[in-house]
Structure formats: structure tokens, C-alpha cells
Amino acid sequence: MVSAVAYSTGHRAWGRVHRFAHRVVRPTSPHDARRALAAREGAPVLAFGLGRSYGDCCLNPEGLLLETRGLDRLLAFDGESGVVHCEAGASLADLLATVVGRPAPDGGVWFLPVSPGTRFVTIGGAIANDVHGKNHETAGSFGRYLVDFRLLRSDGRILRCAPDENPELFCATIGGLGLTGLVLEARLRLVSVPGLWLELEEVRFEDLEGFFRLAEESKEWTYTVAWVDCLARGRALGRGIFGRARHLRDPRPVPAPAPPRLRVPFDPPFSPLNRFSLQLFNALLFRRLGRGGRRHRVRPYHELLYPLDSIGAWNRLYGARGFYQYQCVVPREGAFRAIARLLDAIAASGQGSFLAVLKTMGDLPSPGWLSFPMPGATLALDFPNRGEATLALFDRLDRIVLDAGGRLYPAKDGRMPAPVFRAGYPRWPRFAELKDPVFSSAFWRRVAEGATEPARARAA
Numbered sequence: 001m002v003s004a005v006a007y008s009t010g011h012r013a014w015g016r017v018h019r020f021a022h023r024v025v026r027p028t029s030p031h032d033a034r035r036a037l038a039a040r041e042g043a044p045v046l047a048f049g050l051g052r053s054y055g056d057c058c059l060n061p062e063g064l065l066l067e068t069r070g071l072d073r074l075l076a077f078d079g080e081s082g083v084v085h086c087e088a089g090a091s092l093a094d095l096l097a098t099v100v101g102r103p104a105p106d107g108g109v110w111f112l113p114v115s116p117g118t119r120f121v122t123i124g125g126a127i128a129n130d131v132h133g134k135n136h137e138t139a140g141s142f143g144r145y146l147v148d149f150r151l152l153r154s155d156g157r158i159l160r161c162a163p164d165e166n167p168e169l170f171c172a173t174i175g176g177l178g179l180t181g182l183v184l185e186a187r188l189r190l191v192s193v194p195g196l197w198l199e200l201e202e203v204r205f206e207d208l209e210g211f212f213r214l215a216e217e218s219k220e221w222t223y224t225v226a227w228v229d230c231l232a233r234g235r236a237l238g239r240g241i242f243g244r245a246r247h248l249r250d251p252r253p254v255p256a257p258a259p260p261r262l263r264v265p266f267d268p269p270f271s272p273l274n275r276f277s278l279q280l281f282n283a284l285l286f287r288r289l290g291r292g293g294r295r296h297r298v299r300p301y302h303e304l305l306y307p308l309d310s311i312g313a314w315n316r317l318y319g320a321r322g323f324y325q326y327q328c329v330v331p332r333e334g335a336f337r338a339i340a341r342l343l344d345a346i347a348a349s350g351q352g353s354f355l356a357v358l359k360t361m362g363d364l365p366s367p368g369w370l371s372f373p374m375p376g377a378t379l380a381l382d383f384p385n386r387g388e389a390t391l392a393l394f395d396r397l398d399r400i401v402l403d404a405g406g407r408l409y410p411a412k413d414g415r416m417p418a419p420v421f422r423a424g425y426p427r428w429p430r431f432a433e434l435k436d437p438v439f440s441s442a443f444w445r446r447v448a449e450g451a452t453e454p455a456r457a458r459a460a
């Protein structure tokens with residue numbers, strides 16, 4: 001018996017800009033998923049995890065969505081090797097609540113090798129976007145820690161994919177945006193860390209040079225990230241706060257993450273995140289380190305790695321029109337100039353964002369053909385959706401990114417034009433040969449098949 005098919009008019013991604021109709025099935029076993037595929041009646045298919053992608057890589061308008069949260073079983077954990085085997089709908093939060101923190105043979109504790117800025121992502125979603133974390137310099141991206149996974153193709157075959165078996169599908173699926181089939185289960189290598197408490201140092205920097213200097217000086221730290229005041233210009237361009245952290249050898253258990261402090265249960269009629277409130281917020285944040293410009297603390301890992309998880313549904317704060325995130329990476333050589341140009345263009349536009357995050361990325365390569373990270377610097381900003389004005393700014397930013405030889409992150413994107421994708425991901429034609437013919441998304445139809453971005457289509 002296949003799980004019931006529901007018709008949904010309201011599936012949205014995290015940015016809430018687009019709302020598309022879908023047919024939705026929530027399989028609870030591989031057999032169930034196979035049956036759902038067989039009964040798709042010609043519709044394109046896509047997996048949907050926890051919908052934490054910001055744009056349209058997790059949406060499949062008028063198609064079938066396979067919601068994976070019914071496939072969330074923990075299948076095995078080997079406390080000697082740290083390999084965890086689970087279904088692909090299990091989330092990082094599920095692993096943190098079960099296997100993370102268990103003792104490792106070297107005296108440390110097992111921990112996630114890579115974490116994005118939220119723990120509410122599924123293993124399937126983490127593979128499909130080959131997610132990275134604040135430790136990209138020291139750990140690389142998620143795909144590096146996969147032992148293998150099982151992939152259901154639309155013809156009903158279930159293939160084991162690993163470096164030594166179906167290696168091309170392995171590389172295509174890591175960062176493959178859910179387009180090579182449905183990942184059913186995976187084996188992931190955890191890493192041993194000294195403990196679950198982190199030593200955190202925050203240091204104020206006065207300009208972009210200060211950021212790059214601190215990044216260079218912080219190679220001994222496991223996690224690094226900076227908040228940048230993206231409204232500052234002139235000599236203050238690129239000022240901000242640099243955070244660096246590392247695990248302490250401290251056997252004390254950490255308190256469980258508190259339930260979300262604030263929920264945003266409805267769409268405010270206008271976004272409270274206007275230019276004035278952003279200026280105030282940025283100025284307060286910038287000054288909070290006081291005269292010395294430096295603060296040292298010890299905090300449980302979740303406070304540092306997942307700061308936004310303590311605010312329920314914060315994505316509603318941007319109002320009914322939703323928001324875009326723009327995340328790019330530019331190569332190390334020329335990164336200073338490119339980031340300065342991007343920040344200047346954003347400040348000049350007056351569309352400054354609530355969260356402007358800047359960090360460096362390291363050299364550890366990913367097996368994924370379409371993996372986003374590259375050695376260099378990545379900048380990520382949220383923008384309330386103001387229609388054509390916001391899209392026109394993004395076009396200007398795209399030119400700076402492409403000039404620098406960089407690319408945009410599909411997990412955060414809901415509008416990148418096809419030429420921007422193709423320039424940033426030159427291996428995409430090879431990937432397209434291995435894509436499953438039945439799997440598709442709004443993102444793919446735009447970047448590979450020439451469909452128009454919906455906001456642009458409405459404006460035209």
C-alpha cells in the first residue's frame with residue numbers, strides 16, 4: 001500500500017518567495033517510495049527534506065514531492081569507527097540527540113563532521129547540497145564524510161554508491177540537488193572531538209583588511225565566521241565581528257538546546273526589518289564588544305553552531321513577500337577586491353541585510369561535481385523581497401561574482417539566471433548525463449532548461 005497522495009497548494013522553501021502546487025507523498029519505506037515513483041502518472045519527481053533550502057531547489061511545481069521525513073530510522077552505529085548508518089530523512093538534530101556525544105576510543109566524543117547553520121536539515125538534504133559549516137577550512141564539506149549511500153532511481157533500481165561502486169553517481173549525487181534520484185539511506189563517518197563545549201573568541205575588526213588578517217591568524221581554530229555590517233561604507237567598509245571557536249577537553253555534558261524562545265506565528269503586514277531597524281541593529285551589534293573589542297566565552301556547541309534555531313520560524317519576520325538569500329563564493333586570489341565591490345554595491349543599494357556573514361573557505365576538495373565551496377571567501381546575505389529592485393541588485397552582484405571567477409550557492413538561490421549557473425559550475429553538462437530523467441526541480445528547469453524565474457515572469 002502506497003502512502004496517501006495529498007495535493008498541496010502551499011509548499012514553500014525557507015525564503016517563502018514562491019508558493020507552488022504539488023502532489024505530495026510521504027513514503028515510510030523503500031518499497032513505499034518505489035511504489036510512489038511507479039504511480040507518478042508522468043509527473044516530474046523530487047525529494048523534499050525539511051525545506052531549509054531558501055529558494056527553489058527543493059520545489060517541483062505541478063510535480064510530485066517525496067517528503068522524506070517518514071524515512072528517518074537510525075539503522076546502526078559503530079562506536080569504534082564512529083560510522084552511523086541511517087535513513088536519509090533523519091535529521092542532524094536526530095543524530096545529535098542519539099549518537100553525538102557518545103565516547104570515542106581515543107578518549108574524545110563523537111561529533112558531526114560538518115554542520116550547516118541549522119540542525120534541522122535531513123541527511124538527504126545535506127548530501128544533495130553538499131553542505132558546509134563554519135569549519136570548512138579545517139573539515140571541508142559534508143560529502144567528504146560519506147562512506148556510501150543507497151540511491152533509488154526512477155526505473156526502480158536501488159544502487160549502492162561509494163567511491164568504489166558507481167563512483168560517478170556518487171560524485172554526481174553529492175551536491176547533485178536531488179536530481180539523480182532519491183537517497184534512501186547513508187553511512188556517515190563522525191569525527192572525534194575533545195568535548196561538546198566550545199571556547200569562543202569574538203574580535204572586532206574595523207575594515208575588510210582586518211577580516212582577512214584575522215582569518216589568516218585563526219588557522220588553529222576549528223570554526224571561524226564573521227558578521228559584517230553591510231551598511232558601513234568608506235573607511236568602515238567591511239567592518240564587523242570575527243568569531244572563532246574550538247572544542248574544549250571538558251567532560252561535562254552540555255545542556256539540551258532550549259525550545260525556540262520566540263515564534264512568529266503569522267506574517268507581519270510589513271517587514272519590521274527596514275533600513276532604520278537594520279542600521280540600529282548593526283550599530284548595536286558592532287558596539288557590543290565594548291572598548292577592548294574582544295570577548296572570550298565558553299558555550300555549548302549548539303549556541304555557536306545553530307544560533308538561529310532558538311528562534312522559531314524566524315523566516316516569517318520578512319513579511320508575506322518573503323526574502324531571498326544571496327550567497328556567493330569567490331576564489332582566494334582577488335577575494336579582497338571582489339568582496340569589497342560586493343559590499344559597496346549592497347551598501348549603495350540601501351537594501352542592506354539583517355544577516356551578513358563572511359567567512360573563508362579552505363582547500364579540502366569535495367567529491368561532488370556540483371559542490372559549491374571553493375578555496376576563497378564566501379559572503380551570504382538576506383534581502384527582503386522588494387521585487388524588481390532586489391532582482392536588479394542581484395544582477396549587479398552576479399557580474400562582480402562572475403568577474404572574480406566565483407559562483408552562487410543553489411541551496412540559497414531562487415533566481416540565478418542560467419548563464420550564472422553554467423559559468424559557476426562548468427561540470428554541469430557531465431552531471432546532466434547522470435541526472436535521473438524523471439527527477440526535476442524549479443531550480444533545474446530554470447538553470448538547465450531555460451524556464452523563467454517566476455518573479456521575473458510576473459514582472460515581464
Ligand SMILES: Cc1cc2nc3c(=O)[nH]c(=O)nc-3n(C[C@H](O)[C@H](O)[C@H](O)COP(=O)(O)OP(=O)(O)OC[C@H]3O[C@@H](n4cnc5c(N)ncnc54)[C@H](O)[C@@H]3O)c2cc1C
Pocket residue numbers: 014046047048049050051052053054057058068088089115116117118120121122123124125126128129130131132133134177178179181182183184308411412441
Ligand atoms: C538558518 C539556516 C542556516 C543554514 N546554514 C547553512 C550553512 O551554513 N551551510 C550550508 O551549506 N547550508 C546552510 N543552509 C542550507 C541548508 O543546509 C540546505 O539547504 C540543506 O540542503 C537543507 O536540507 P533539507 O533537509 O531541509 O532539504 P530541502 O531543503 O528539503 O531539500 C534540499 C535539496 O535536497 C534534496 N533532497 C532532500 N532529501 C533528499 C533525498 N533523500 N534524496 C535526494 N535528494 C534529497 C531536495 O530535492 C533538494 O534538492 C542553511 C539553512 C538555514 C535555514
